[in-house]
Amino acid sequence: MAIDKTRIRRLPEHAVDDRGQIDAILDEGFVCHVAYLMDDRPVVIPTLYARDGERVLLHGSTASGLMMAAKRGSNLSIAVTLVDGLVVARSGFESSANYRSVVIHGTGTLLEGAEHEKALDVLVEALIPGRLADIRRPTSIEMRKTAVIAVGLEEVSAKIHAGPPEDAESDLGTGVWAGVIPLELTAGAPQPAPDLEPGVEMPDYLTTYRRS
Amino acid sequence: MAIDKTRIRRLPEHAVDDRGQIDAILDEGFVCHVAYLMDDRPVVIPTLYARDGERVLLHGSTASGLMMAAKRGSNLSIAVTLVDGLVVARSGFESSANYRSVVIHGTGTLLEGAEHEKALDVLVEALIPGRLADIRRPTSIEMRKTAVIAVGLEEVSAKIHAGPPEDAESDLGTGVWAGVIPLELTAGAPQPAPDLEPGVEMPDYLTTYRRS
Numbered sequence: 001m002a003i004d005k006t007r008i009r010r011l012p013e014h015a016v017d018d019r020g021q022i023d024a025i026l027d028e029g030f031v032c033h034v035a036y037l038m039d040d041r042p043v044v045i046p047t048l049y050a051r052d053g054e055r056v057l058l059h060g061s062t063a064s065g066l067m068m069a070a071k072r073g074s075n076l077s078i079a080v081t082l083v084d085g086l087v088v089a090r091s092g093f094e095s096s097a098n099y100r101s102v103v104i105h106g107t108g109t110l111l112e113g114a115e116h117e118k119a120l121d122v123l124v125e126a127l128i129p130g131r132l133a134d135i136r137r138p139t140s141i142e143m144r145k146t147a148v149i150a151v152g153l154e155e156v157s158a159k160i161h162a163g164p165p166e167d168a169e170s171d172l173g174t175g176v177w178a179g180v181i182p183l184e185l186t187a188g189a190p191q192p193a194p195d196l197e198p199g200v201e202m203p204d205y206l207t208t209y210r211r212s
Numbered sequence: 213m214a215i216d217k218t219r220i221r222r223l224p225e226h227a228v229d230d231r232g233q234i235d236a237i238l239d240e241g242f243v244c245h246v247a248y249l250m251d252d253r254p255v256v257i258p259t260l261y262a263r264d265g266e267r268v269l270l271h272g273s274t275a276s277g278l279m280m281a282a283k284r285g286s287n288l289s290i291a292v293t294l295v296d297g298l299v300v301a302r303s304g305f306e307s308s309a310n311y312r313s314v315v316i317h318g319t320g321t322l323l324e325g326a327e328h329e330k331a332l333d334v335l336v337e338a339l340i341p342g343r344l345a346d347i348r349r350p351t352s353i354e355m356r357k358t359a360v361i362a363v364g365l366e367e368v369s370a371k372i373h374a375g376p377p378e379d380a381e382s383d384l385g386t387g388v389w390a391g392v393i394p395l396e397l398t399a400g401a402p403q404p405a406p407d408l409e410p411g412v413e414m415p416d417y418l419t420t421y422r423r424s
Contacts, residue, residue: 030309031293033245034256035247035254035289040252041317042248042256042288045313046291046311077254079256086340092333093357095336099258101257103257105253120304123304124307127298128307128393132304134388135303135388136303136383136386138305142304146305164406172407172409177346178405179402182403183399183423185395185396186396190391191392191393193377193379194376196389201389202391206391211395
């Protein structure tokens with residue numbers, strides 16, 4: 001097959017199929033957008049997730065639209081997107097965003113019993129490493145209210161768009177500024193809850209918390 | 213209908229139907245996740261968007277899956293999510309994220325002619341206010357390659373989850389730290405393109421660029 005160089009230049013989104021890179025994106029993110037079918041229409045919602053080896057775990061209220069759809073066997077599409085910057089090109093056409101994204105397709109398996117409880121632990125620890133040791137075990141009522149599904153990473157792809165603008169030759173030297181505005185999700189200093197009793201120190205895993 | 217107080221406490225996501233608040237969320241964001249149907253399966257992808265009054269504009273390669281689906285009249289579901297923090301509660305069950313999100317349902321109208329060109333301008337200016345005056349007009353080839361669809365804000369809802377953890381009474385006073393880690397998408401100093409000619413100064417709208 002001939003390589004369409006125009007297309008490659010015009011769409012500088014680099015498809016990535018390296019599992020190490022895919023896992024790195026999934027491990028840096030924590031919010032995904034998941035699409036499911038409801039009455040034959042697509043519905044997309046944001047939700048927290050965690051990678052657990054060869055699958056991702058999503059949790060939600062047992063009666064939520066997503067969990068009901070997953071139980072019905074709905075196909076799911078899950079996107080994780082990390083926004084790294086704005087590409088300020090000399091034309092609108094070449095202007096875009098730098099990002100790393102993963103899209104997963106599959107169906108969800110509802111986890112039960114010990115697997116369900118273990119999955120909730122994985123979700124807690126993925127969000128804030130170190131947290132699990134400090135909190136109590138979930139109650140059986142909490143577990144009944146919170147469903148967890150697993151979606152395998154069999155059908156998964158990634159795209160990475162990085163670097164400076166790729167302006168057309170004819171736009172160079174025209175006196176128009178071009179470059180990249182870096183963007184990053186940054187964590188501020190943790191704010192204690194108003195009902196935190198005096199004398200409880202912030203754990204080390206929170207004082208050093210970074211998202212990436 | 214009786215109010216289920218347990219449910220309200222357990223799901224402190226506040227549904228918002230105030231158009232001012234919905235517009236504010238849409239105007240602060242710039243990346244959306246849009247779900248469409250392909251072979252009766254949902255597909256979700258990240259893409260840039262802009263609000264234009266009573267509608268949102270999405271652009272993409274004319275031959276992309278999203279644009280082809282929109283042309284076929286596929287139902288679309290569009291989510292914009294701003295992540296504001298991690299809620300570090302005393303239990304895993306109450307731990308969550310603070311966020312503001314909007315979900316839009318509808319079909320896409322492909323814009324043509326002058327409306328198409330105007331929509332591309334709106335997209336440029338929404339991403340970087342002030343930029344439009346500095347860049348050349350799109351060429352007819354660029355316009356043919358970049359489709360824009362408009363999706364009306366008729367079927368739109370928002371959720372705002374904010375504030376400290378809402379721990380169960382029985383978890384208070386247990387010596388476990390609780391609070392919120394604020395998260396924010398922050399812009400760094402713009403980085404000039406390697407091919408930027410000497411003497412081109414960064415415009416003011418970039419030196420003062422903020423995402424929110």
